[in-house]
Amino acid sequence: MPEQVPASLLQQDSDSRPYWDGLAQGELRIQRCASCSKAVFYPRSLCPHCHAATLNWIVATGRGSIYSYTVVHQAYGAFATATPFVVALIELEEGVRLMSRLVDPPHERIQIGAPVQVVFQNVDENLTLPYFRIIP
Structure with missing residues (x-):
């Protein structure tokens, strides 16, 4: 995570x-x-x-698809120990795009157009962020 x-x-x-x-x-x-x-x-x-x-x-429904993505192999600060991780541009069903992380991505299923669903992660006692999980 x-x-x-x-x-x-x-x-x-x-x-x-x-x-x-x-x-x-x-x-x-x-x-x-x-x-x-x-x-x-x-x-x-x-x-x-x-x-x-x-x-x-x-x-929003929280459903969408991967519009684009990259695998981060070198990161700094709070993210330095989390590599590698996937950052994706998600296109929501409502038509807007937002950048987020994919959590627990099955690497063979990471592809443009793959369906995703939002999951909420408490990253700090005062902060929740939206991440996305590839759905079958």
Whole structure:
């Protein structure tokens, strides 16, 4: 499993607070624009598609697929002892992409398009992060 990551390493602000609160509650929250109906990730105050200030929070399904990935063999700081590990760009069913780690990946099944499901990992007493697991 992933190494301990100090919560102080991650920026949390008023735009992203519902995202972080959702993770703590076991929910992967993203935004959806009430004006153009497009999903948005990363958290922000204006829609990047239509520039409206009408973003609402929704709970994502947590399902998606691997859009791209890399295997990290050399890392620093909190991640130095966790190598090798897989970092993937995940495309959620809702249409947004986010970068995360794959946990317990069966190496023969790591491929572009492989289906994944979110899992929540407490990495610090004040921080939960979304990681993904390849699903059969």
